[in-house]
Amino acid sequence: MKKTDIIFFERKFPSANMVLVKDQHPILIDTGFGSDALETERLIREAGISPEELHMIVNTHYHSDHVGGNFHFQQNFGTRIAAHKWEADLINNRDREACSAEWLDQPLEPYHVGLKLSDRDEIHTGSRTWQVLHTPGHTLGHISLYEPEAEVLICGDLFHSNDVGWLNMFREGVSAIQRSLDSLDRLSKLRIQQAYSGHGPQIENPSAAIDAARGRFEKWISEPEKIAWHGCKRIFSYTLIIKDGMAKEDIDDYLLSCGWFQDFARYSFELQPEEFIPILLNELIRSGAASWQDDRLVANTPYQAPEKKWMDRNIRPKDWEPQDILI
Known part of the structure; x- marks a missing residue:
């Protein structure tokens, strides 16, 4: 070839x-x-x-x-x-x-x-x-x-x-x-x-x-805890990418609403989710995965932020209709 x-x-x-x-x-x-x-x-x-x-x-x-x-x-x-x-x-x-x-x-x-x-x-x-x-x-x-x-x-x-x-x-x-x-x-x-x-x-x-x-x-x-750290840091970093960063005052409520965060906190680290929030944030900063910019947490990896109007549609599989696409 x-x-x-x-x-x-x-x-x-x-x-x-x-x-x-x-x-x-x-x-x-x-x-x-x-x-x-x-x-x-x-x-x-x-x-x-x-x-x-x-x-x-x-x-x-x-x-x-x-x-x-x-x-x-x-x-x-x-x-x-x-x-x-x-x-x-x-x-x-x-x-x-x-x-x-x-x-x-x-x-x-x-x-x-x-x-x-x-x-x-x-x-x-x-x-x-x-x-x-x-x-x-x-x-x-x-x-x-x-x-x-x-x-x-x-x-x-x-x-x-x-x-x-x-x-x-x-x-x-x-x-x-x-x-x-x-x-x-x-x-x-x-x-x-x-x-x-x-x-x-x-x-x-x-x-x-x-x-x-x-x-x-x-x-x-x-060292199974490393599996958890590798996963949860990448998931939240990706969230910061698709949301083009997150305001400091919104982070706690957002994380507590996420299934992945609840699971990692309770089952991987055996912590209450509220306890795990500052631990995860500190690790993101320490590892260089994210940084604070004017009270906004942003991912440090190069990325192309999605248009807000696309993200605001927030379509997920629970919203898909059976007849959406029939090919």
């Missing part, structure tokens, strides 16, 4: 990275956050593929930063969506827990999964065949895509160049860490020349990145 056949888009938060496979039947892997949908469309047009030409969109998993553009493409261009069958069923049944969007308090417009994927399925793009690998851990239905001839891996949020995807013990189960290790072990047996993850730059040394991710997960087994 020519290098130009695979176009990697490294994106700022709140959107995840995307990969466009230019072939006889082009596919787009992941679509970013919903507020960035027009930018997603612009990016693939500039890469030489019109939305009408897309054979399908394939989602590595169903978090809002990866699937938020699905609605735009499906509504405007009739694009078919493919995802792992377990996540597809939650989405198509309009389950309020779909995409963990309710628990995370993340807006997400409705979409329908037209192709339910299973482990070892194949996606044919014309000159190449991509293998679907079920790689759970970050979510139960997380998948990776592998093209054996070109030795290319698209690994979503299983691991990154210098990080790993956060683990949701409350929605994915306490064995999420073992599933992540099993998924890494499976990928470690592949010949990989190029790897692209959901966040950060292209992975220059896939084998080393897998080993580093494995080492981190193994360390967490004996």
